[in-house]
Amino acid sequence: MSATAMSLRSGWRGLAFIAIPVTAIAIFLFYPAALSIIGTLVRPAPGGGYTFSLQSYIFFFTDSYSLANLARTLWTTVVTLVLLIAVNLPIALYMRFTKGRLAAVIQALALFPMFVPGIIICYALIRYMGPNGWLQSLLSLVGFHHYASPHLTPWGPVVGLIWDGMPLTLLILISGLSNVSDASIEAARDVGAGRLRILVSIITPEITHSLLIVSALNFLGIFGQVLMPFMLGPTNPEMMGPFMLRTFSSVRDPLQASTQATITFLICSLAGVAYVRSIARRQREDRT
C-alpha cells in the first residue's frame, strides 16, 4: 500500500472520529444560531411571503439606550481584562521563578475560585463588599470611613468577573511562562541584562501568544456574561447579557433579543478570530 493511500485512509478514519461531535455542533449550535440570525434579517411579510429588512439593526444602532448598554459592555470587558492581566501576571511570574510551599499555597488560593459556583460568589461578594458589609466594617475599624461599595455600580461586575476569571488567566499565563527556558534567562544574565531587561526582552516575547489567548478567551467570557452584571451591576446601563435576557423574557421581544445576540456574536467573533489565528500561527511556528 502506498503512503498516500495510507494517509488517505487514516484521514477518513480521523474524519469518522470527529463526525459525531461535528454533527452535534452543526445540529445543536450552528443550525439554531443560523436560524436566529437569518430571522433577524428575513421576516414574514404581512400578507404572506418574506421580506428582507434591517429594521431591527437600525433600531439598535439609533437607540441611545441600546448603544449605552453596548458601550457599558465594552467598558466592563476592557477594564476587567486589563485588571485581570495586571493582577495575574505578577502572580504567574512569581510562581514561575519560585518553588516551595508558599508558591503552592498561592497557586491553590488563585485557583480556588474555579471550584466555587458563580452564584455563590455573587451572594458572598454582596455580603462582603456590599453596604455595611464586612469590608466596610474592617475599614472603619482602622479609621477609614469613606468606603463606597462597588455593589450595584459598574465596578461591581468588574470585581466579580476578576474573581471568576482568575484561575483560567493564571493557568494559561503559567503554561506560557513555562516555555521560557531557564537557559535563555541565565544567558541574558551572563551578558549583564537587568531584571527589567529580562522581563521586556526575554519573557514578554515568549508569552505574547499566551497573553493573546488569555485576552481572547476572557473577552468571550466577559462580554456575554449574564450572572455577575445581573447580580452585582447597576440597573442601568445594562451589560449585553442581562439586556438580551430581559428583552427576551421580560419584554418578550424575541426579534430585538436576537438582534442584540447577533451583534454580540459579531463582536465576540472578532476575539474568536484573533484566538484561532493565534493558535494557527503557533502551530506553523512549531512545525518550522
Add this chain to the structure above:
Amino acid sequence: MLRRDFLKCSAAGAGMLLAGPRIAFAAPGVLDIFFNSDTNVIDFWTQVVKPGFEAANPGVTMNLVPGGGGSGINTLADRAYAAFQAKKDPQVDMLEAAAPFYPAGSLEAGLWIDFAKAGLSNYDKVNPVVVQSPALLPYRGSQVVLMYNSAVVKEAPSTFAGLVEWIKANPGQFAYARPDLGDSGACFVERALQEVTGQKPELFLPDNYTDDYAKPMFEKLWPLLKDIQPALFNGGEYTSGNTASIQLLASGAVAMTVAWSDMALQAMSQGVVPDTTAVAQLQDLAFTGGFSGVIVPSVAGNKEAALKLADFLISPDIQNRVVTDLGGFPGIKWEFLSKDLQEKFAKVTPKSIPIFPSTWEPVLFEAWYRNVASDLKR
C-alpha cells in the same frame, strides 16, 4: 411567586434531565407531584401535607419532586398534553404553582380537571376572588408588604402617599427591586401606577392593554418614580431581586423595603434580619399579590387520589397551616380559618387582594427601564 427565583428557572433544563428518568416508573398508589415553588413550599408539603394525607389515606404515597422552575414545569405540561392526546397516563398526577393555560389550547381541550365540577367537599370554601380559572385550585397566596426596621421607622406609612413622603424625608433608606427581577419591585411600580391613576385597580384588566390606553397613564407614573429616585438607596439604585432587597434590610443599609409576605415572615423567623424587623400593609389600597394553585391532568393515572389530595389541600386544617407555617394567605375564605388567625391577621390582611394583570407587565417594565432607570446620574 413564579418569577421569584429567576436563576432557578434558568437551571430548569438541567433539573429536568434529573427529574425525567426518575418518574418513568409510576406505580399505582404513588402520587407524582411536581413543584414549581421554592424549597420552603416543598418543605411545607413534606412536613405537613404528606404525613397528614398519607395517614388519612392508607396505601397512597406522595412522591414530591422539585420540577425545576417554570420551563421545567412547562415541559411536564407538554408531556401531559401529549399523553392526553395519545390517551395515555402522563405519569404526572399534579403540578404545583402551575397554570392551566399552557400548552396553548390544553385548557379548552379538557386536559386539566375542572375543580368546580369535580365534587370536592371543600370547594365551597374557596375564596372566589382568587380563582383565576376553575381548572386551577388556589391553595396559598402571598402579598407584597412593607418590610421595615421598627427601631428606625417608628410608625410605618399606611398609605402610598405617606410612603412617598417617608421616602423623601429619609433619603437613602428605601429600596425596591427592578420590576423584572423581583416581583416585589414590580408590585411597587404597579401600586404607584394605581396611585397616579386614582387608586382604581379595575382600570387594569388582563385583556384591556393597548398602547393608546396605557400611554397617558404611564406618562403620569414616570414623574412620581423619578421624583423619589434621588431619595432611594444609594442615590437611586434598584436591587436585583426580592432576596437582594431583604439583604439590604438585613445589613442595615436601608430601613424599609418591599417584600413578599412569605419571604418576609420566613426571614424574620430564621433571624436573618434584625429582631426589630416588622411588616405592614398599606391600608388605602394594598400592594398586589398572587396566588399559587395546583392543576391535575384529566388523564392522570391516580386521578381519584389526586382529587382527594386537592380536597385535602383546601381543607381548613391545611389552610390554617398555610398561614401559620408557610406565612402565606389562605386560598379559602378567612371565615373558615381558626378564630385566632382571623384576629391576628386582621391588621395585615385587607379584605381584597388586588391582582395586577401580567399582560401589562412587559411594556410597563421595559418603559420603566427606559424612562426611570436610564435617568440615573453618576
